[in-house]
Structures are given as C-alpha cells and as structure tokens.
Amino acid sequence: MVDEITDFEVLEIALRELCIEKGIFTAEEHRLMTEFAEQIGPTPAARLVAKAWLDPAFKELALAEPMTASKEVGVDWLHPTGWGTPSDFTAFQILADTPTVHNVIVCALCSCYPRPILGNSPEWYRTPNYRRRLVRWPRQVLAEFGLYLPDDVTVHVQDSNQKHRFMVMPLQPEGTEGWTEDQLVEIITRDCLIGVALPKAGVTTNMIVDTRPAIHPGNAG
Incomplete structure (x- = not known):
C-alpha cells in the first residue's frame, strides 16, 4: 500500500x-x-449527556458511577473481548461544567482518549500543537476553536494519562428547554464532549465549524 x-x-x-x-x-x-x-463514534457519549440533562437521577449516577451509566447508553468498556485492553479499560470520569467552571480535556504526554465512548480521537487532539499549548494557554487555544469564555469562568484543563480517561458534560444551552432526548443528542458534538466547544441550538454534529490558525501568545500583538 x-x-x-x-x-x-x-x-x-x-x-x-x-x-x-x-x-x-x-x-x-x-x-x-x-x-x-473503527466503528465507534461520539453518539453514545452525546446520548449520555442528553439523558443527564433530562434526568437528575441519571446525572448523579453518571458523575458517581460513569462506567455503569455508560452501559445504559450501550457502551460496555469490556466489550468485545470480555477483559478490556490496557489502553481502554481504565478509570473513567465525567467532568461536569458549571456556570463558573469550564472543563477541557487533553493528554499532554501522548493522546490518551476515552475511545469506547467517544470513538477515535480527532487528528488535532493528537498533535503536539494542541497537547503542549492547551496546558499553558488554554484560553488562547479555545479561542482558536471559536470558543470565547467570560473572564469569570475558570478553565479547568484535565490531563488524561495511562490510567485515567475523561469526557466533559457541558451545560444544557438556553433555548433547548422542552427538547426531546433525540433533539438534544444532535447538538452535543464531539468537540463539546472534549471541551473545545459549547452546545448550541442549531449547531449539530453535521455542521463544520471554522477555526483560526494558531498564534503564539508572544506574537499575538
């Protein structure tokens, strides 16, 4: 080949x-x-978040026992081998955003990622550009994805590692009250689950979001 x-x-x-x-x-x-x-995508994770938005009891379960909650959206971290793999069968945690804290995940060392529930990681997640810069200049990197957060919102960068995997549970956006679970799933994109975007009514998984080139903070002026 x-x-x-x-x-x-x-x-x-x-x-x-x-x-x-x-x-x-x-x-x-x-x-x-x-x-x-190869066939896994982020839809199970999106459905988990949508269920948590609609059901406070399920949200509590997802945050306390994420592996159990994963099974309720069709993801068994031991499937299909029955014993898992060193890179996937790990401690898994769901990070819930709040009005004052925004979570974003990275693997500064390599590219650890919760593949059983989010699918394969995007190419940019694995690049040294993202991995090295997010931990130093998180707001700068998020801005490159088009995400500008208010100054009173703290950015929490969670570094994955060999033993721990993470995904983000963003806040339900305004204007989606009364939506069904299926409607909510459509706006919870992969980038929202990583933390480089926020769910918005009208922005679905099929929409291509523009990003701007990376600029070193020292050259931004």
Missing part, C-alpha cells in the same frame, strides 16, 4: 504477531477489536 512503513508500525506488527504466537489473543480477537474501535 505504501513504499515505507514507520518504526512504530514495524513495532506494532512484531508485537501483534508475538502476542498471537504466545496465545495472549487470537488473530480473530484482534480483528474484532480493530473493527469495533
């Missing part, structure tokens, strides 16, 4: 073949996990 493969790809092939040879998992189990990971 390509003329060259990277050192990381060579390592993945060697490790995968060794694991199959040693009986840690079978080639069929590997295929099932790969297909499962």
Whole structure:
C-alpha cells in the first residue's frame, strides 16, 4: 500500500504477531477489536449527556458511577473481548461544567482518549500543537476553536494519562428547554464532549465549524 512503513508500525506488527504466537489473543480477537474501535463514534457519549440533562437521577449516577451509566447508553468498556485492553479499560470520569467552571480535556504526554465512548480521537487532539499549548494557554487555544469564555469562568484543563480517561458534560444551552432526548443528542458534538466547544441550538454534529490558525501568545500583538 505504501513504499515505507514507520518504526512504530514495524513495532506494532512484531508485537501483534508475538502476542498471537504466545496465545495472549487470537488473530480473530484482534480483528474484532480493530473493527469495533473503527466503528465507534461520539453518539453514545452525546446520548449520555442528553439523558443527564433530562434526568437528575441519571446525572448523579453518571458523575458517581460513569462506567455503569455508560452501559445504559450501550457502551460496555469490556466489550468485545470480555477483559478490556490496557489502553481502554481504565478509570473513567465525567467532568461536569458549571456556570463558573469550564472543563477541557487533553493528554499532554501522548493522546490518551476515552475511545469506547467517544470513538477515535480527532487528528488535532493528537498533535503536539494542541497537547503542549492547551496546558499553558488554554484560553488562547479555545479561542482558536471559536470558543470565547467570560473572564469569570475558570478553565479547568484535565490531563488524561495511562490510567485515567475523561469526557466533559457541558451545560444544557438556553433555548433547548422542552427538547426531546433525540433533539438534544444532535447538538452535543464531539468537540463539546472534549471541551473545545459549547452546545448550541442549531449547531449539530453535521455542521463544520471554522477555526483560526494558531498564534503564539508572544506574537499575538
């Protein structure tokens, strides 16, 4: 398919073949996990948030026992292998926004991400540009996504790691009172669940949101 493969790809092939040879998992189990990971999207997480907006008891469950709440929207973190994987079967926490605190997630070290419920991470989430700058200049980076927060709102940057995964539960936007769960799901985009956007009536998962180029704060003047 390509003329060259990277050192990381060579390592993945060697490790995968060794694991199959040693009986840690079978080639069929590997295929099932790969297909499962590729078809996941952020819809389950969006439905979890929508249910929490409509049901205070479910919101309490989601914040206290997120793995249990995940099962109620069709996500079992042990599926499909029955035992999970080192990169996915971890401590999972849902971060609830408040009127004075806005949460945003990053993995400053690499690109840890709650794939079972959010799907594969976007390319920009994995870039050094996002990972290194968000922890230093969060408002600057959020502005590049078009998100400008009031000065009285504290930005809480949550750094994922090998053992912990996070997603954001944003506040329900004004103008959506009385909406059904399905209607709410449509406006809870992947970026809202990462924390680089806020849900808005009329802005759905199908809308492309413009971003502006990154500018180093030292060169902003």
